[in-house]
Amino acid sequence: MDITRLIFEILFLVFVIISGFIRRPFQKQVKGNSINLNNKDTLEKWLLGLTFLGMYPIPLVYVLSPWLDFANYGLPLAINVLGALLLVPTALLFYRSHKDLGTNWSVSLEIREEHSLVTNGIYKYIRHPMYSAIWLWVICQALLLQNYIAGFSGILGFGLLYFFRIHREEKMMEQQFGEQYVAYRKKTKRLIPNVF
Ligand code: SAH
Numbered sequence: 001m002d003i004t005r006l007i008f009e010i011l012f013l014v015f016v017i018i019s020g021f022i023r024r025p026f027q028k029q030v031k032g033n034s035i036n037l038n039n040k041d042t043l044e045k046w047l048l049g050l051t052f053l054g055m056y057p058i059p060l061v062y063v064l065s066p067w068l069d070f071a072n073y074g075l076p077l078a079i080n081v082l083g084a085l086l087l088v089p090t091a092l093l094f095y096r097s098h099k100d101l102g103t104n105w106s107v108s109l110e111i112r113e114e115h116s117l118v119t120n121g122i123y124k125y126i127r128h129p130m131y132s133a134i135w136l137w138v139i140c141q142a143l144l145l146q147n148y149i150a151g152f153s154g155i156l157g158f159g160l161l162y163f164f165r166i167h168r169e170e171k172m173m174e175q176q177f178g179e180q181y182v183a184y185r186k187k188t189k190r191l192i193p194n195v196f
Contacts, residue, residue: 005146008080009063012144015087016056019094019137026098030105030112039109039172047161048108054157059141062150071148083143090136096122097129105130109165109172117177119184125193127184128166132191134158166190 040048062068098105100121104112122129138154145151174181189196 004077004080008084008144008146011084011087012059012141013063015091015137015140016059018091022091022095023098026102026105030103033103033112033114035106035110036113036115037111037172037176039111039168043164044108044161047157047164051154051157051161054153054155055138055141058153059145059150062145062147068147068149071150073146073148075143075146079143080146083140086136086140086143090133090140093122093129093136094133097133101130109169111172111176115176117173117180117184123188125188126191127170127188128190131162131166135162135191 058068100123101118104115104118106112126132135158138158141154142151170181170185174185177184
C-alpha cells in the first residue's frame with residue numbers, strides 16, 4: 001500500500017467531515033425560515049443527485065474499498081501538496097459564505113419566507129462565494145484523489161449543476177429583488193473578485 005497516497009485521501013475525507021460540521025448549524029438555523037417559492041425542477045433534482053454522488057459516496061467508496069482501483073493513476077507529490085494546502089482556504093470560504101448568507105441559504109433554487117438580499121460580508125466582493133468554495137472543493141478532490149473516477153466525479157457533478165443553475169439563480173434573484181439585484185450584479189463578479 002502506498003502510504004503517501006493514503007495520507008492525501010484521508011486528508012480529503014477529513015475535510016469532507018469538517019465541512020459537514022461547518023454546514024450543520026446553518027442547516028438547523030434555516031429550518032425556521034420556511035420556503036415560499038420553489039424553482040427546483042426535475043433536471044435540477046437529477047443534477048443535485050449527481051453532484052451529491054460525485055462529492056460524497058464515490059470518494060468514500062474509492063478510499064474505503066478496492067472497487068475503483070482499476071482507474072488509479074499517479075500525480076506528482078507537489079500537486080497533492082497543493083491540494084492539501086488549498087483545503088484550508090476552501091473550508092474558510094465555505095464557512096464564511098454560510099455565515100453571511102445565514103437563513104437565506106438553500107441547497108436548491110428557493111426563496112424563503114423572510115428572504116433578504118445579502119450584499120455584505122463576503123457577498124460584497126462576489127455573488128456566489130459558496131459556489132466558489134464548492135469549485136475549490138471539487139478541484140481539491142481532483143488534486144488529492146489519484147483516480148479517474150473518484151478524482152473527477154466532483155468536478156463533473158458540480159460543474160454540470162453550476163452551469164445549469166447559475167443563470168436561473170440570478171434570474172430568480174432578479175425577479176425577487178428587482179433593481180436592487182441588478183445594481184448588486186453590476187458591482188460584483190460571480191466567483192473571483194474583479195475577475196469573473
Ligand atoms: N449562489 C450563492 C448562494 C448559494 S445557496 C453562493 O454561491 O454563495 C442558493 C440559494 O441562495 C438560492 O436559492 C437563493 O435563494 C439564495 N441566494 C443566492 N444569492 C443570494 C444573495 N445574494 N442574498 C440572499 N440569498 C441569496
